[in-house]
Amino acid sequence: MQVTSGRRSQIVEAMIEVIASEGVRAASFAxxxxxxxxxxxxxxxYHFDSRAELLGAALTRIxxxxxxxxxxxxxxxxxxxxxxxxxxxxxxxxLAERPDYAVAAVEILSAxxxxxxxxxxxxxxxxxxxxxxxxxxxxxxMRTLDAALYASAVRAAIDRAVTRFARTPxxxxxxxxxxxxxxxxxxxxxx
Amino acid sequence: MQVTSGRRSQIVEAMIEVIASEGVRAASFAxxxxxxxxxxxxxxxYHFDSRAELLGAALTRIxxxxxxxxxxxxxxxxxxxxxxxxxxxxxxxxLAERPDYAVAAVEILSAxxxxxxxxxxxxxxxxxxxxxxxxxxxxxxMRTLDAALYASAVRAAIDRAVTRFARTPxxxxxxxxxxxxxxxxxxxxxx
Amino acid sequence: MQVTSGRRSQIVEAMIEVIASEGVRAASFAxxxxxxxxxxxxxxxYHFDSRAELLGAALTRIxxxxxxxxxxxxxxxxxxxxxxxxxxxxxxxxLAERPDYAVAAVEILSAxxxxxxxxxxxxxxxxxxxxxxxxxxxxxxMRTLDAALYASAVRAAIDRAVTRFARTPxxxxxxxxxxxxxxxxxxxxxx
Amino acid sequence: MQVTSGRRSQIVEAMIEVIASEGVRAASFAxxxxxxxxxxxxxxxYHFDSRAELLGAALTRIxxxxxxxxxxxxxxxxxxxxxxxxxxxxxxxxLAERPDYAVAAVEILSAxxxxxxxxxxxxxxxxxxxxxxxxxxxxxxMRTLDAALYASAVRAAIDRAVTRFARTPxxxxxxxxxxxxxxxxxxxxxx
DNA sequence: TATGAATGAGTGTTCATTCAT
DNA sequence: GATGAATGAACACTCATTCAT
Numbered sequence: 001m002q003v004t005s006g007r008r009s010q011i012v013e014a015m016i017e018v019i020a021s022e023g024v025r026a027a028s029f030a031x032x033x034x035x036x037x038x039x040x041x042x043x044x045x046y047h048f049d050s051r052a053e054l055l056g057a058a059l060t061r062i063x064x065x066x067x068x069x070x071x072x073x074x075x076x077x078x079x080x081x082x083x084x085x086x087x088x089x090x091x092x093x094x095l096a097e098r099p100d101y102a103v104a105a106v107e108i109l110s111a112x113x114x115x116x117x118x119x120x121x122x123x124x125x126x127x128x129x130x131x132x133x134x135x136x137x138x139x140x141x142m143r144t145l146d147a148a149l150y151a152s153a154v155r156a157a158i159d160r161a162v163t164r165f166a167r168t169p170x171x172x173x174x175x176x177x178x179x180x181x182x183x184x185x186x187x188x189x190x191x
Numbered sequence: 192m193q194v195t196s197g198r199r200s201q202i203v204e205a206m207i208e209v210i211a212s213e214g215v216r217a218a219s220f221a222x223x224x225x226x227x228x229x230x231x232x233x234x235x236x237y238h239f240d241s242r243a244e245l246l247g248a249a250l251t252r253i254x255x256x257x258x259x260x261x262x263x264x265x266x267x268x269x270x271x272x273x274x275x276x277x278x279x280x281x282x283x284x285x286l287a288e289r290p291d292y293a294v295a296a297v298e299i300l301s302a303x304x305x306x307x308x309x310x311x312x313x314x315x316x317x318x319x320x321x322x323x324x325x326x327x328x329x330x331x332x333m334r335t336l337d338a339a340l341y342a343s344a345v346r347a348a349i350d351r352a353v354t355r356f357a358r359t360p361x362x363x364x365x366x367x368x369x370x371x372x373x374x375x376x377x378x379x380x381x382x
Numbered sequence: 383m384q385v386t387s388g389r390r391s392q393i394v395e396a397m398i399e400v401i402a403s404e405g406v407r408a409a410s411f412a413x414x415x416x417x418x419x420x421x422x423x424x425x426x427x428y429h430f431d432s433r434a435e436l437l438g439a440a441l442t443r444i445x446x447x448x449x450x451x452x453x454x455x456x457x458x459x460x461x462x463x464x465x466x467x468x469x470x471x472x473x474x475x476x477l478a479e480r481p482d483y484a485v486a487a488v489e490i491l492s493a494x495x496x497x498x499x500x501x502x503x504x505x506x507x508x509x510x511x512x513x514x515x516x517x518x519x520x521x522x523x524m525r526t527l528d529a530a531l532y533a534s535a536v537r538a539a540i541d542r543a544v545t546r547f548a549r550t551p552x553x554x555x556x557x558x559x560x561x562x563x564x565x566x567x568x569x570x571x572x573x
Numbered sequence: 574m575q576v577t578s579g580r581r582s583q584i585v586e587a588m589i590e591v592i593a594s595e596g597v598r599a600a601s602f603a604x605x606x607x608x609x610x611x612x613x614x615x616x617x618x619y620h621f622d623s624r625a626e627l628l629g630a631a632l633t634r635i636x637x638x639x640x641x642x643x644x645x646x647x648x649x650x651x652x653x654x655x656x657x658x659x660x661x662x663x664x665x666x667x668l669a670e671r672p673d674y675a676v677a678a679v680e681i682l683s684a685x686x687x688x689x690x691x692x693x694x695x696x697x698x699x700x701x702x703x704x705x706x707x708x709x710x711x712x713x714x715m716r717t718l719d720a721a722l723y724a725s726a727v728r729a730a731i732d733r734a735v736t737r738f739a740r741t742p743x744x745x746x747x748x749x750x751x752x753x754x755x756x757x758x759x760x761x762x763x764x
Numbered sequence: 765t766a767t768g769a770a771t772g773a774g775t776g777t778t779c780a781t782t783c784a785t
Numbered sequence: 786g787a788t789g790a791a792t793g794a795a796c797a798c799t800c801a802t803t804c805a806t
Contacts, residue, residue: 046767
């Protein structure tokens, strides 16, 4: 099976764009068909077994792109607190570069929030952060704290920034990143 | 004359309960009718001009209750950092006492979030926090920071805790409150 | 039973105004209640047994007013062709003075057109004209023609003028009356 | 590719028939579904984006048919007054042949009349007549008159005849045509 | 790989009306 | 004379999906 069949990615991108500009609720097959200029919604259900699968494919695609941006930045850091900073900064940079993708991701995650499996992508992101906080404590770089809760706080703060940016495009993202880095660095550093 | 006509509050409460357990999407008039044991959905549209109004009434009710819980606690604090702590703790306590109401509020806010009513309740909550952070800086109790961004970070962290609690009822909310208080107090204190 | 109970006429006038500006379809009990500032639609169904009765009352009221305007003018004419001219002119004058009433009458008549009884008000107006054309022929003032068909042609032409005026308030009604008088006078005069 | 997809025209014809016999108001999707023997009303909204579009399609279809009947007859006439006669006669003939279509057209036009689309089909018909009266005056075949007003009077008279015929099927349409031709010919001829 | 056609369940909302004071 | 509450039927329309080529 080909992950990127041309048609598939065309549909996925159309859905992402519609979600970003009009929200998940508005991203019906009909609206996607229209936005992508497809002949019929049948083309969508031909390529995706269900709406959920399409939603999942969109999220996977976004995470793929975000990961390309963020992973090397995080890997390049040599300390846990440095990796936390890299995580926040590169995530905000991704938002600056692909605001539609970032907005769509938040929309999708809030839409599939409750029902999905524990191993959903959302948790993937938080698991990475949870490990980061756990490692920081083991390395003595961070004070004692609840890694999972801090992970969710970081993600929540970033996601909220994404939402605010979607409504206020004039937002200074560079400064926003600085503030968030400062906020969490102060919160975790020992003493 | 009673503002809350009995029927109205019955419907509002039914909607809150359905939203809390099944999500906003599932909270259709038909589902509310069923849950509240009403004779027809017409009863709902008789008391509320539109779904949006009902949603607004539900949110208002929740904010009313949350405010009853939180306001005296916040007012009792004598410092800005104390008020921040009281805000976080009393909000989490409200979540512990009325998890359905807390969950419903988050659901409703994310559902009506986009429509750009600047004066919406969501912003009201953030505005209160924004003032709190601004006052803290003026009083010299907090270091220099972006009040609005910190406000949204606090709300985002609490809202995320609400969501997590909804999925994991076993969560230790007392400890969760301690951690969040610590997180933000460290983040704001001078030096 | 009092024909004009104050409340009744208030409701009737509100309905006429709503019909004139928004059409019969839009003139629902709810819309009338709103326009008249009533507390509930129940007040309407209290005073009128059905929507049809209210519609009939409105039409009766309009015809009453139109008749006040037109009857003396028609009666004052001494010939059949003079009465035809008086009919047309005074009808157009009524339109100029009470455009909302004239528009509402046309709306109501087209709404209740098909179902109603033969003795409906619509026919009343045409019957009067039919007699006028019949008398004109008997008196030798008019050539041989189908009185009923000419009656309906006159009413149709005037009603259409009403509709056009409703859409084009700038219409010169005086000239319009002149033209219609000329049209039908030429059509009926002998030779 | 066929513009008229079979299903589409089946639905259009069903709607025309329902409108003719029961009025526009009664022509709901449910009633059409029933009359056409369709499996679901969804079939209607599948083929037509909205009720308005379906209404428009029905009107277009009727005008198409009426035009087939009337156009050659009008074109064959060599004088303006001859064309006026041909217009009236062929229109009444269309009424005699397809009473349901004629009735439906009048119903639809009165239903969509208000919404102020200047370029609506109604005006198209009147514009043709207006030109006819203007040409007649230029050619010296008709006396000086308000072409637009005469056009609306002709259409109003014919439409009223359609309505009357719908209620009184026994009406002698041949004689009706004779009378209307005479009426308007006398009204326009010079001297 | 593609597509037009079809579908049943569902949405919120509106309608005039009746019930019970 | 007046009124708030209640009601069931109907409305156009949207949903993701399946059928049949």
